[in-house]
Amino acid sequence: LSIDGAGFFVVSTRCEPVNANTEISFTRAGSFTPNADGFLKNTAGLFLMGVPLDSNGEPPANLVLSGLQPINVSNLTSTAEATTSLALRANLQSSQPINAAVTGGTYNAGTLAGSMAGYAADIDAGVIPPVNGVKSDFQTNMQVFDARGGVHTVTFAALRQADNLWNVEMFVDPPSEVTSGLAGTGQIISGQMAFNGDGTLNVAGTTPALLNPVTVNWTGGANAGNITFDLGTDGLSDGITQFAGDSTLISSSSNGATFGNVIGVSVDKDGVISALFSNGLAKKVFQLPLSTFQNPDGLTRRQGNSYTVSDQSGSLNLKFAGIGGAGFVAPQTLEASTVDLAGEFTSLITIQRAFSASTKIITTADEMLTELNNIKR
Structure with a gap:
């Protein structure tokens, strides 16, 4: 999975619903695979957290951190x-x-x-x-x-x-x-x-x-x-x-x-995880929340390319995909880099122009010194 936007996946070091002792962190590294028990984990051992949906495939009215739990794709029942x-x-x-x-x-x-x-x-x-x-x-x-x-x-x-x-x-x-x-x-x-x-x-x-x-x-x-x-x-x-x-x-x-039996799962751009059944049915079971921060550059770096909230990052804003700049989930893709290439190229051009201007100033100063030496002679 990857995110087309400014959001982060919510992950945890513990395979349990979020409580006061849960160590929550945030990542954009979306290489999640089921472990032996069916829970989705990334290569750093962090569990992907999601919101369980009701029988109609709808999320709860209020999206709160305490409502998240690790996503399991193996305990989905036949239907x-x-x-x-x-x-x-x-x-x-x-x-x-x-x-x-x-x-x-x-x-x-x-x-x-x-x-x-x-x-x-x-x-x-x-x-x-x-x-x-x-x-x-x-x-x-x-x-x-x-x-x-x-x-x-x-x-x-x-x-x-x-x-x-x-x-x-x-x-x-x-x-x-x-x-x-x-x-x-x-x-x-x-x-x-x-x-x-x-x-x-x-x-x-x-x-x-x-x-x-x-x-x-x-x-x-x-x-x-x-x-x-x-x-x-x-x-x-x-x-x-x-x-x-x-x-x-x-x-x-x-x-x-x-x-029908479960034969697979799918994820759409809104972060909705659906169980796919052999009888052709698809049942919505989880939805991925995305977290945003006022200053994501201020997050504290942790293990496994994950981050935690700091005073510099601002507080956590938990949203579903497509809301408030969180972006959308891109299934079947991985983010090769968290760098905003457009922004970095803009900065590179700005620096290059500043370097060129500085070079011209130095060249002009050198020419003036040379001319002064000639006058002295």
Whole structure:
């Protein structure tokens, strides 16, 4: 690591959170590598200090020295991420023939409710089972993840009910993977989608439940999921549409990921250290603070190209990268020298000009002495 700016990394001789006994120093030598325990150290044995981030990847509200701790890149746990949003873009053919809903048979009062499952009478309630030859006019499968990283298939199905009106449902296949929704069907949500005369979504005529977060209760002990289905914007064609073209899937996307192990870490220009997982996720875990001083030339030099605060340097100012002249972190680079080349070249030119001027003064004085000698003769 290196710093593009005036800041210094915060390091410590002790592998522990900062306390009253911690020996803090500052360096721009950024050659840090993990030791046997996974803590980042430089060649002088100094531990790199950072701020732990919360579960949302955010730093604490107040950046203080006592909040720093040595950065460890080996104790990062494996992770999975539950799906919380699912977006669907598709077209439902506006000229699709309307399949008339059929009504189930008549049953005695003592008939078990379970014996009625799968009958087309459910179509009237928004459920679209493939019975009696009545199937959905369009359906597509999407992949979602539970909190443990388990993979599940959610099917979106639609059946044209009337002009500008479709019965839709979403269900999990196989149904045994969920306990929510209509028993034995895997259904997690159903309702009607309405469209405007121009083929765009009509939110006012659409069942509100289709547009609100849905709780999905998974079997097997995984935490319940809370999924929001993005089916489009009112009056726009950015989701589900109803045009004259064939019913077709345009795109679908969802967040979440299956279980993954840590495969590496990355550092960005703001000093944020992220754990990289085999499932493609990246989790922010630490952020590097940078220290600045009113007079960095007044710092007291210590071992390992590190420095400590002195009366001449002024007090420590702890900042994140990009704030108050601290500069930015440059990953995958090392600072070959702490010298400001531009400033040094300016000083060199100034000295060279002063030397030239002094040389001319001496030459002029020598010529005057020579002339005086000639006059004397």
